[in-house]
Amino acid sequence: MVVGAGVGGLCAVRALSESFTHVTLVERDTVTTNGTPRRGVPQGAHVHSLTSRGATVLEEFFPGFIDELSAEGATVAEALGELDIVFFGSRLRRVPLDRVVQVSRPFLEDRLRDKVRALPNITFRHGMEAVGPVAGDGTRVTGVLLSRPGMPESGEVLDADLVVDAMGRAGRGATWLKALGYEKPSETRLGVDVGYASRRFRVAADAVRTDKGVLIGATPARPRGLVLTRQENDLWVLSQYGFGRRNHPPATHEEFLPYAQELLPVGAWETLQDAEPVTDVTAFTYPASVRRDFHRLRELPDGLLSTGDALCSLNPIYGAGMTVAALEAVALRACLADGTRDLPRRFYKAAARASYLPWLFSTMADRALPFVPGTRPVVARALAASFRATMRAASADAHVAAAVWNAVSLTGSPSALARPRVLASVLREWSPRTGSR
Ligand SMILES: Cc1cc2nc3c(=O)[nH]c(=O)nc-3n(C[C@H](O)[C@H](O)[C@H](O)COP(=O)(O)OP(=O)(O)OC[C@H]3O[C@@H](n4cnc5c(N)ncnc54)[C@H](O)[C@@H]3O)c2cc1C
Structure with a gap:
């Protein structure tokens, strides 16, 4: 059984479908297919691009998937040729590297x-909430107590050989462990207090005067x-973000777009004027x-594991969360190929x-920002x-641009940034002045 039908849960189901005769997917939300974000995934209103590594994994799980998405209107953008990316105040050089899937x-x-x-051995149970684990003698989870949201009297136990918690970042799987008498896992947290505000627009193809994607990072x-980003079928999303409450972007119609003007390149700003x-x-x-x-x-x-957020x-x-969730499903599939003995460990x-490198990369980038608390100023500098x-x-240098992009999009190891050719280029830019500004 997989609990939670987000991207992490759906990928986990795919991984389990090869090793178990039957997989049940339990999800609290009822399914909507009208393209609007659902209650259990409120982040769905905001930009959600898939890195090329994530696209490769989904393609492996479902051959032909990316072409099908594209045929249905998804934007597949060539990175870096069709993307305007500014990191730490510098615009990445446009080198053709790989493809990014831009959809809502x-x-x-x-x-x-x-x-x-469409897999042959899957049952969906939408509109059912997982309330807690069931464990006979406490050493093995044998099922989950389910009920309709807000209707505890509708409770039923669903048995399973394996329960996968894909319930998202709230951490119910960790709480379940505690309820079963086990230690909760230790948590590493980096408080960032990032506020998002987003709005979607329709832009006719002949009115577009910008790249398929524009990303201007904080400094x-x-x-x-x-x-x-251009998403599916002439739809675009503008997501603005800010660190710390004072810098959260405005969420009113009147203020939202003008607030973006200072950061948007001219063509992107003009495109949004007619959107x-x-x-x-x-x-x-x-x-x-x-x-x-x-x-x-x-x-x-035994019998319980957590995945995804x-x-x-x-x-x-x-923009790496869905890719990491997909990579964890790849890891699950590989572990299952060796059987279920000692599976959770x-x-x-x-x-x-x-998740090690994506975590390292994102927390290091955050710790370089002095307004993210918890880093000594000298380290941040x-x-x-x-x-x-x-x-x-x-x-300026295509090799460095490629190494940076491959690290960000998880297609290559960040160790490429330490290659002599790349390091020499970086060191030429390094000076006490660049360090202190
Ligand atoms: C603002 C924002 C923007 C983002 N942009 C990107 C991006 O550009 N690219 C990217 O790769 N990632 C992005 N992410 C991250 C991405 O959303 C997650 O990493 C990804 O969805 C994996 O999450 P998940 O499947 O583990 O959990 P979720 O997507 O949160 O899904 C959890 C599911 O569990 C269900 N559930 C919860 N509790 C229960 C219960 N008790 N019983 C039954 N069902 C339950 C929920 O309804 C939900 O369907 C973004 C996140 C945020 C917040």
Whole structure:
């Protein structure tokens, strides 16, 4: 059984479908297919692009998936050729590298759900909430107590050989462990207090005067940024974000677009002037990146594991959450190929490896920003100096741009940034002046 039908849950179902005779997917929300964000995934109103690594995994799980998305109107943008990306104040050089899938979250999730539904051994139980685990002697989870949301009297126990918690960042799986008498995993948190505000627009193809995607990142001197992307079928989303309550973007119709003008390149600004808004402005607050260290627990019950945001929830401004959830499903499939003995421990080790670099990269980038609390100023200044020099080099040198992009999109190891050819370029940009500005 998988609980939670977000991207993490859907990928986990795909992984389990090869090793179990039957998989049941339990989801609290009822399904809507009208393209609007649902209650259990409020982040669905905001930009949700899929890195090329994530696209490759989904393609492996469902051959032909990306072409089908594209045929249905998804934007597949060539990175970096068709994207205007400014990191740490420098514009990345336009080198052709790989493809990024730009769609709204509901569009992606609907199509992924259809693929999962078409698997032969899956049952969907939508409109059912997982209330708590059932464990006979306490050493093995044997099922979950379910009920209709708000109707505890409708409770029923669904038995399962394995229960996968894909319930998102709230961390119910960790709480379930405690309820069963086990230790809760330790948590590493980085409080970022990022506020988002987003609005979707329709732009006729002949009115577009900008790249398929524009990403202007925050800098140590400016605690805000934005992303504008073409999604499916002439729909665009503008998501603005800011660190710290004072810098959360405005969520009123009147203020939202003017607030973006200072950051948007001219063509993007002009494109939005003629755009037709198709949604209200929606706000969302992301308080902290959280990693739960299940792999460090000495004792774990059989039959229960957590995946996706329940394991590791990354600052969304780096756009890697769905990819990490998909990579954890790949890890799960590989562990299952060796059977179910000691599965939770083997899975948590593999999943920790899958999320290690994305976590390291996103928390280091955050710690380079002086307004993110918890980093000593001297460390923040050193990190900022190195990011600034790297991005300056990436604006001029195709090799550095490729190394940066591959690290960000999880297609290559960040160790490429330490190659002599890249380092030499970065060091040329490094000076006491760049370090102190
Ligand atoms: C503002 C924002 C922007 C983002 N942008 C990007 C991006 O551009 N690219 C990217 O890759 N990632 C992005 N992410 C991250 C991405 O949304 C998640 O990492 C990804 O969805 C994986 O989450 P999940 O499936 O583990 O959990 P979720 O997507 O949160 O799904 C959890 C599911 O569990 C269900 N559920 C919860 N409790 C219960 C229960 N008790 N019983 C039954 N069902 C339950 C919920 O209804 C929901 O369907 C963004 C996140 C935010 C907040």
